[in-house]
Amino acid sequence: MIISSANDYRKAAKRRVPPFMFHYADGGSYAEHTLQRNVSDLSDIALRQRVLKDMSNVNTEIELFGEKLSMPVALAPVGALGMYARRGEVQAAQAAEKKGVPFTLSTVSICPIEEVAPAIKRPLWFQLYVLKDRGFMKNALERAKAAGCSTLVFTVDMPTPGARYRDMHSGMSGPYKEIRRVLQSMIHPFWAWDVGIHGKPHTLGNISKYVGKEIGLDDYIGWLTENFDPSISWKDLEWIREFWDGPMVIKGILDPEDAKDAVRFGADGIVVSNHGGRQLDGVLSSARALPAIADAVKGDIKILADSGIRNGLDVVRMIALGADACMLGRSFVYALGAEGGAGVENMLDIFKKEMRVAMTLTSNEKISNISRDALVDLSKL
Numbered sequence: 589m590i591i592s593s594a595n596d597y598r599k600a601a602k603r604r605v606p607p608f609m610f611h612y613a614d615g616g617s618y619a620e621h622t623l624q625r626n627v628s629d630l631s632d633i634a635l636r637q638r639v640l641k642d643m644s645n646v647n648t649e650i651e652l653f654g655e656k657l658s659m660p661v662a663l664a665p666v667g668a669l670g671m672y673a674r675r676g677e678v679q680a681a682q683a684a685e686k687k688g689v690p691f692t693l694s695t696v697s698i699c700p701i702e703e704v705a706p707a708i709k710r711p712l713w714f715q716l717y718v719l720k721d722r723g724f725m726k727n728a729l730e731r732a733k734a735a736g737c738s739t740l741v742f743t744v745d746m747p748t749p750g751a752r753y754r755d756m757h758s759g760m761s762g763p764y765k766e767i768r769r770v771l772q773s774m775i776h777p778f779w780a781w782d783v784g785i786h787g788k789p790h791t792l793g794n795i796s797k798y799v800g801k802e803i804g805l806d807d808y809i810g811w812l813t814e815n816f817d818p819s820i821s822w823k824d825l826e827w828i829r830e831f832w833d834g835p836m837v838i839k840g841i842l843d844p845e846d847a848k849d850a851v852r853f854g855a856d857g858i859v860v861s862n863h864g865g866r867q868l869d870g871v872l873s874s875a876r877a878l879p880a881i882a883d884a885v886k887g888d889i890k891i892l893a894d895s896g897i898r899n900g901l902d903v904v905r906m907i908a909l910g911a912d913a914c915m916l917g918r919s920f921v922y923a924l925g926a927e928g929g930a931g932v933e934n935m936l937d938i939f940k941k942e943m944r945v946a947m948t949l950t951s952n953e954k955i956s957n958i959s960r961d962a963l964v965d966l967s968k969l
């Protein structure tokens with residue numbers, strides 16, 4: 589199959605990865621309206637073409653939390669990556685390192701921190717959920733510190749999990765899920781060979797190590813549902829601050845008032861995110877939420893944005909709306925599922941080329957030059 593974009597990787601992943609895992613990544617919560625709007629609201633934003641300004645030195649590099657990034661992009665935390673390619677977290681982290689961007693390891697990764705961190709030289713970013721078991725959180729923070737993780741991404745938009753109806757239909761959950769998964773694997777032989785046989789153990793590495801027994805895919809949703817903590821408040825974050833002295837980023841902010849609270853709390857960054865449309869369906873897309881948040885806190889805190897970014901033009905759009913950098917979710921998951929780490933590397937190259945074209949044709953040589961000036965205000969036309 590010819591691959592020229594992240595959307596091509598989606599089609600390729602759909603062929604290679606069995607439906608229960610493909611739809612786990614591809615789907616969102618409830619009727620998936622927010623999932624769709626994340627993508628369509630972004631692509632509806634018109635870039636403002638400007639010409640004849642000598643764009644011979646376009647440069648996509650930035651500095652973020654004391655680290656050099658080849659472009660304003662980090663790979664978002666995504667659970668169970670090791671079910672998309674053999675030891676998927678290691679492959680994705682190595683691809684990110686080769687392309688000069690951070691990789692964020694999810695709490696619910698297949699490969700534990702101790703397997704991923706030594707596989708690269710660049711420090712990992714580590715994502716933590718708020719869980720009822722504070723012992724687990726403390727243990728995870730200590731292990732992340734010991735493994736040299738640089739930045740903590742603290743996800744706050746999962747006090748309770750949103751229902752993903754697609755998972756019931758795909759075999760991720762629902763009746764006869766085990767037999768359906770076996771049947772699906774049999775007709776996806778590349779995946780069965782690469783992940784099913786050679787990608788073991790398929791357990792949640794970070795959690796299994798802590799609880800001392802294997803938490804597999806089947807226990808995954810159950811464990812998460814039992815352990816998410818609806819009582820979470822800013823107080824819990826203070827507790828975490830005591831265990832973490834590096835940069836701390838709060839992921840899952842969608843409202844300017846919460847963004848101001850994050851500044852008051854003393855966070856180093858926020859991720860404007862609706863979890864890729866996987867939590868509360870009906871909330872604003874990130875692209876629509878971002879401008880008001882940037883108006884409220886830009887300059888006081890680093891603003892990252894995700895949800896719906898499918899190409900380098902979308903990255904430029906998010907930066908123009910007020911983000912300092914972006915996180916990529918499904919775009920790299922599809923590439924990983926389709927071609928492993930090589931796919932992620934290629935996807936990052938594609939993004940960079942797309943960004944460079946968008947920067948050249950909006951006449952912005954540096955990331956710090958990109959502002960709302962790079963967009964056409966359609967309301968005034």
Ligand SMILES: Cc1cc2nc3c(=O)[nH]c(=O)nc-3n(C[C@H](O)[C@H](O)[C@H](O)COP(=O)(O)O)c2cc1C
Nearest residue numbers: 613664665666667694743863864894895896917918
């Ligand atoms: C399959 C999948 C698993 C995810 N797992 C996590 C996770 O473990 N922790 C987290 O903070 N966010 C998780 N997310 C959300 C992503 O970090 C990110 O916010 C989202 O994917 C961005 O939207 P996009 O996929 O449209 O780019 C997950 C997303 C997907 C698609």
